[in-house]
Amino acid sequence: MNEEQFFGIANYSLTVVAAYIKPINTTYIMITPGQTMDILFTANQNLSHYYMASSPFRDSVVTFPNSTATAIVQYEDAAQNFTGSIKGLANNEYPIDVPKNITLCPNSSCETNSGYRTAASLNNELNNIFDRDFPSVPPFFFNFTGDVSNVSAYTAQGTKARMIDYGEAVEIVYQGTILGSASSDPLHLHGFSFYLVGTGSGNFGNVTHPLTYNLVDPPEVNTINLPKNGWATIQVV
Structure with missing residues (x-):
């Protein structure tokens, strides 16, 4: 002393x-x-x-x-902090209309019988170009942001689309991985604006993380940043 x-x-x-x-x-x-x-x-x-x-x-x-x-x-993750600070105006002139009843999301069966349209395709006028069985959840779960030493970086080959009803409320969770060279990535939904309702680091938890969603004044955007080794949730109609 x-x-x-x-x-x-x-x-x-x-x-x-x-x-x-x-x-x-x-x-x-x-x-x-x-x-x-x-x-x-x-x-x-x-x-x-x-x-x-x-x-x-x-x-x-x-x-x-x-x-x-x-x-x-x-x-702290400066990029994620900045993204999380963006809020919608949410006033009378620029109201927010976040879908409250999500009918297509990672936790639903997503089975529909009529009124299909392609969620994403550059060849939607051609037959036999893509399969209509794009999975609702990853076919293979692993520790996306942890130890991937025994996980192959190669995915199954295929051209698949998810069919949804017109006007349906959809929730999409993007999950970053540590496979290859992990980095943050921009994500763009061409032709649509959507609400960024949640983002965070690590693996997305479908029980705890939805409780943190911003359903009051989320930003309505067409491009987001997926944080390195993190997740982001959007909602779109």
Whole structure:
């Protein structure tokens, strides 16, 4: 308890601010036991983890514990935070009409008998171009954002479409994976606007995550960002 401490954060400059002194711009500080300092730093580095370390200042021959204390500055997902901050106007001039009764979603049977139309196809006027059995849920479940060492990156071949009724309310959950080189990806629904009602990191949970949906003022957009190793839910009519 008698040794001054050097303190710094990797790749960061620090600004010491306190009453009655001029601000000090530095890459480290030295602070004594019982002393307090107010320090500012700008979170302007790449999204990653950065060590902060504190080690004792030694200017004596007396033996002392020469150890270094470390911690980590960890950024939250800035892209996901920005996406989550976008809200619809949701007023009388620009009302929000989020579907409350989802009739086509990952948890329903999705079976229809008439009034079909293609959900997505560039060849919907041609016969025998695509199959109409696009699955409602992934045919193979695994830990999408975890250990995929025993999971093949190759998918089954096929051209498939999902048939839905005209005017039907549809919910789609996009799930990112760690297969290959994981990254955030833009997703666009051509010719449609839709509501982004939820987004998050990790694997989507069909029990807990729908409880976090924004059904009050979600943004109505035609392109979203799927967060790296995360999920996003849209609703469209």
